[in-house]
Amino acid sequence: MLLIVWHVYRYVNMAEWVREVLLFCHGENLILPKRGFGSYLFGMSEHVANQSSDTSDFKDPKLGWIIAFLFVVSFLGLFSVVPLRKIMVIDFKLTYPSGTATALLINSLHTPQGAKLAKKQVKLLGKFFSLSFLWGFFQWFYTASDGCGFQAFPSLGLKAYDNRFYFDFSALYIGVGMICPYIVNISVLLGGILSWGIMWPLIKTREGHWYKAGLGDGSLEGIQGYRVFIAIAIILGDGLYNFVKVLTHTLFSLFNQIRNKQRANALPVAHQDSSSSPELSYDDQRRKQLFLKDQIATWFAVGGYVAIAAISTATLPHIFPQLKWYYVLVIYLIAPTLAFCNAYGSGLTDWSLASTYGKLAIFTIGAWAGASHGGVLASLAACGVMMNIVSTASDLMQDFKTGYLTLASPRSMFVSQIIGTAMGCVISPCVFWIFYKAFPDLGTHKSQYPAPNAIVFRNMAILGVQGFGSLPDNCLLICYIFFGAAIGINLFKDLVGKVGRFIPLPMAMAIPFYLGPYFAIDMCVGSFILFVWEKLNKAKADAFAPAVASGLICGDGIWTLPASILAIAGIKPPICMKFLSRGTNNRVDVFLGN
Template identity: 70%
Template sequence: MATAMQHAAGSNAAAADDVEMVEASELRRRNRPRGDGGAVAAAEEEDEAPSVERAFADQRVPSWREQLTVRAFVASFFLATMFSVIVMKLNLTVGIIPSLNVSAGLLSFFFVRIWTAAMEKVGLLRQPFTRQENTVIQTCVVAAYGISFSGGFGNYLLAMSDRIASQADEANNPQNIKNPHLGWIIGFLLLVSFIGLFGLVPLRKIMIIDYKLTYPSGTATAYLINGFHTPHGAKIAVKQVKKLGLFFVLSFFWGFFQWFYTATDTCGFNQFPSLGLQAFQNRFYFDFSPTYVGVGMICPHIVNVSVLLGGILSWGIMWPLIAKKRGIWFAANLADTSLHGMQGYRVFIAIALILGDGLYNFLKMLILTAWSLRSQHKKSSASTLPISDDEPSNGTAAISYDEERRNELFLKDQIPWYIAYGGYAAVAAVSIGTVPQIFPQLKWYQILVAYIVAPILAFCNAYGTGLTDWSLVTTYGKLAIFAFGAWTGASHGGVLAGLAACGVMMSIVSTAADLMQDFKTGYLTLASPRSMFISQVIGTAMGCVIAPCVFWLFYKAFDNIGISGSEYPAPNAAIFRSMAILGVDGFSSLPKNCLTLCYIFFVGAIVVNLIRDLVPKKVSNFIPIPMAMAIPFYIGSYFAIDMFIGTVILFVWQKLDRAKSETFAPAVASGLICGDGLWVLPQSVLALAKVKPPICMKFLSRGVNDKVDAFITTLS
């Protein structure tokens, strides 16, 4: 899957992203056909479960060319555009990106099934809609909208702009600023987004067949698609789409209705002091957002609770206490947005939590990968990597009919090694020569070093994702920020160099892990590796154009993007830039006692994660996730209230009718997210056309209202 932050299926952990896309492990569990069985044990259970492939035994598997249809890519384009808008909105608001793969698979099935049914009625249907084609569409869509996250529009790329730089006193000189422009953004993404696709292609047999990595997200998506294309599964899919469509329409028109009351940024339902004016001043309120309610229904309960606890700890306790130290810990005349004052505590304590959580999981993933590789090496008769595509799978144990069939088809359409290595070398050579033209602060030899190191990191990330479904994309990006920023130095534009290197690294490790997830999905649906690879390439190309255009629409329509307290605060952009500044300038700019608090929260994040891994699972499920807690530290708790309401709705629904909730909750949540997200398109068009809402709905305290009434009386 193209999500950038996913959860460990084995531990039911969920990492909500300061800067990382969230994969809902609970959602994956709901879509598994094995009831209480986990995807991690899928290979062991297959012999006991009914054969999937025998149900499709009478259907011919189309060739890889037949799987790549025009209608598939037409559907992919429109779905990719819609999902890119949704992901971009989430990226620019709270930075939490739920898994939309289920929605992509569901809607692709629905749209193409309608198309084929219409063609069949008029006698023009030439090729039936197969699960392989469904997989191609889903892969293409996820690859395309994944660029909306990994492209850095809500973090490293926006962090380069003067909008973000103006909020800090450091490193806001011209050599550390590069404002977004559609041309160079598309060019940069085209240069760096494809190289990760070539890096791990030769290892696909090792990852999928020899090591039998589960890739729980890819496995769950495959089961979903396989289920859609059985007669019973098609009926359920139609019901799910009806639910999705109903809540899509309701969410869209709710956004339209709210728009009339938002004449200014301080008006409307999203400024409703639902928990009181004092709570509102501390960013505690329900803002009537269907998007965040839907996100809450998709994310695991512990993620939503962790986000709410983080909001209570920061805005309910810490920030009011630190604010009383104004004039003692920091200058009394500093604005709240200054990194030398309150903003410094908000940003850098959040960074400490994020880095502590990220470092722990990075080291944990390296240890798990090394241990697993050592175990696999002992079991395997092969002693070298990579294993040739022509070799039979290792081991002599009997395999099931399904596994035998899948192995045969997976090895049938090979991707020659020279295409993979040659493609990597060619794209790397072009990037080394051209990226410094876009970012002169980043030298060609630095990019060369990045491309030498990147395949190793990409392998670690892809292997770890296969084991736990947890992708640490932005962790590698943060490492690049510090490493290349310090290498370049503050006097030579180290902030911008670090952010650009972050983009290069994130793109490589993200696309490599996503491709391997898609190979797993294709393996389980008998989709050809060639069609998977080509659809990933086409989807990535779509994303390199669609995502920048969507971002440009937001950037031009809303002139306050990236400004704290605005409708689109883009919190991760400020955090990433602050990390880049910290990487080149050190800790000297932090306000008093901020570094001490950072140390405490950094160690605390590691300790909490360690406890989560050491205690029994039934206990760890109730321990908060530090990464999730860090999100509201910077932007407030309003979205945490929305997400918590979503998780309460899901919890009650599960108690009343668990079967229906497991079947329809993802569709309802996706409808809420998609409808509200799609409303952004007409809203942006209205903003560009300078059409403003006619009404301002505002809330005042009783005392202020009396003064306003008295003032109006004097005017009359």
């Protein structure tokens, strides 16, 4: 019962939804990959299409078709791995680190010490939630037009501000920085320095040689093309390496599991160890008994998958005419295998490679459909289908592990996932719709919410359909270099052992290549606060830092909801706070006659 409440809370909690949509609009693709409002879904829109080299193929977001799309694709992953729950959790004893950590947290709340600590954490979370909310409300008064407010504060100088180096006083990103490991924040900052501090200023000096002059800062045929496609090259290189790494680890471990199981079932002969496997402890026996008590029939899981797949195959071509029914059928035939690979790899490493499988669908379906048959939209829709299946499969298996360790019924876990997913298919689009209607410039590179992953995913689709012909001069060569560098850095990290934890992460470095390093500065401030706190009192920092960070993130996220409502109602802030250089200020004074 506790876990049913936990899942319903997780999917209904408006703070969580607003926080996830906020982070997605800012480009944090690790928060909520399967709904895709900042990636494949919004990548279909005209806003994003106008920033790409292909403006002919787009589908603007509408609340109705988004909800229908999520309903027909979001449940398949749940049914695809249900028959494998015993194999994954009990037979293979996969750790599922996130599920295990959640279980340990829930179990700790049922002790006197855990309950006392939880009360303190909730109190601290509420305090910083209120501070963050009020700080967002205060900042709103100074944002009467574009380029106004604390988000435009040139804290490191005007020249640095022009290259997106500034501290924007964001409680959200400070909180994110307190949660993310130090190496992630440092990697993001290094990526910003490499791109906006070194590469883009140098490439700008080649204007008129490598690309046409006067194209503007947002044209993909100009410097924006380098920003977008080099970031894509790094993401693809990092994703390909980790895909091969996790898949190899998965297959090797699976081979060993099957071989050891066969050896254990063989009759004892000479020279063979006939000792039985160690007996389970009482706790493990009790967990196993309860986990196997409430069975979910295999016929139910298979039948559910087939039924939903049939409905989805018939429905999706009506939502996306470019996505033919046979494309969808092929995806559903191979998806259970990929869902198993992702769930197994997640159990070993805690890595979900859903976005990598989605990119695989982009290039495969895009090349199959071709540019003349709406390949861009077809590949983006196929990406969404694939990501939903493989990500929900690994999520469900993580939750089965949590249920196993907390003595929760597998049926209750499965039912809670279905309830939560159904709620998410309605609540999440509604929250996104508020953002979409409140901010007309949503998704543009100058917006407060640029949704950089949308342009990244769309341009991946264009590459899959049209090839590399539209790239600026030398852009492809630089992309090859950074693609190889991403693979090389990851390989080196794995070869050097413990020293590798000090080497930057290519995926994190790629994020600011398009967006800019301003949020990296905020995140590093969060890391610095956590570092000082740990030096002063590590025990308190370990216990309360996540609560403080969550309060900062949720408070800032919740404020955006009333800010959106005010924008829809046409209520604008009364003040515009801008910053000018001394020379510009003198010219303004002369113009105004002061």
